[in-house]
Amino acid sequence: MQKDAYTLILDSIEAGVHKPGDRLVESELAERLGVSRTPVREALQRLETQGMLTRDGRSLIVASLDHNQLAELYVVRTELEGLAARLAARHASDEEIRVLRGMVEEDRGLLGGDPRVLSRANKRFHRLIHLASHNRFLVQQLDLVHRSMALMATTTFAAAGRDEVALAEHDQIVRAIEAHDGEAAYLALKSHISKAFETRLRVDAGELKTR
The missing domain is CATH 1.10.10.10 (Winged helix-like DNA-binding domain superfamily/Winged helix DNA-binding domain)
Known part of the structure; x- marks a missing residue:
């Protein structure tokens, strides 16, 4: 098309x-x-x-996002992503769960590589969690949030060491979804987004090295 x-x-x-x-x-x-x-x-x-x-x-x-807009965006993203993980733990099909696990394993081969490739893999992972929530209205809202994320000039995966930490967080999220533990999935994904926000703030402040 x-x-x-x-x-x-x-x-x-x-x-x-x-x-x-x-x-x-x-x-x-x-x-x-x-x-x-x-x-x-x-x-x-x-x-x-x-x-x-x-x-x-x-x-x-x-457009670009100032500090307050960035903070507001992450507040909304954290809650919506957490909700998507909670619903995915309840409603994801066996096939969706297997694909999520496969993504985590495949992405291990990307560690230390091009941050842009890592960023695309990350978006793919989160997108499947959104779809696995099986809630079209939530998916629509997350699409809007992720569209605004494009207004960030850099990816947090450019920060040294962020890729390994993020993948470990992805593994924890998938483990919770595999166990059909909605609360654990919700908390794991919220923590993941919170840590990504901390990384972004530190990168923007010049505290972290990028590659």
């Missing part, structure tokens, strides 16, 4: 092609995407409405 202009531009923001502060020019995007300017204009308007883009004079630029 061919992606529309909105999806293509959003994908490029999530992939870091367009970073916070970058200016998006309608004509340049239309040429690069091989479409007319009308769908690009409509896509940019939609992204602006969703808070992904902001105005700088007459130009549209990729």
Whole structure:
């Protein structure tokens, strides 16, 4: 299925092609995407409405999150992710649980590698937990939260040692889901997101080395 202009531009923001502060020019995007300017204009308007883009004079630029917005986003993400884990522990199919376990084992081979690859693997892991909750409304809200996460210029997986810690946390989350222990899954995922937030704050403050 061919992606529309909105999806293509959003994908490029999530992939870091367009970073916070970058200016998006309608004509340049239309040429690069091989479409007319009308769908690009409509896509940019939609992204602006969703808070992904902001105005700088007459130009549209990729938005960025200040400290308070970042904290607010993580508060919401922590609770929603925890709820998804709780529901996954109750409703995940055997197949979904096996795939989650397989992801943890496969991701061991990524340790110490490219932070962007680790970040994509992390998103894939969390996305399956969202789907395994079998609650479409929760999945929709988490999609919005993760869309806003794209406005962060760096990944916490660039912090030295974060990949090994995060994978151990993923293992703990899956163990709780395998045991169908909703409360343990909820607490494990909330702790995981809380530690990721601490890492991000320390990276932003320049306290942690990145690679």
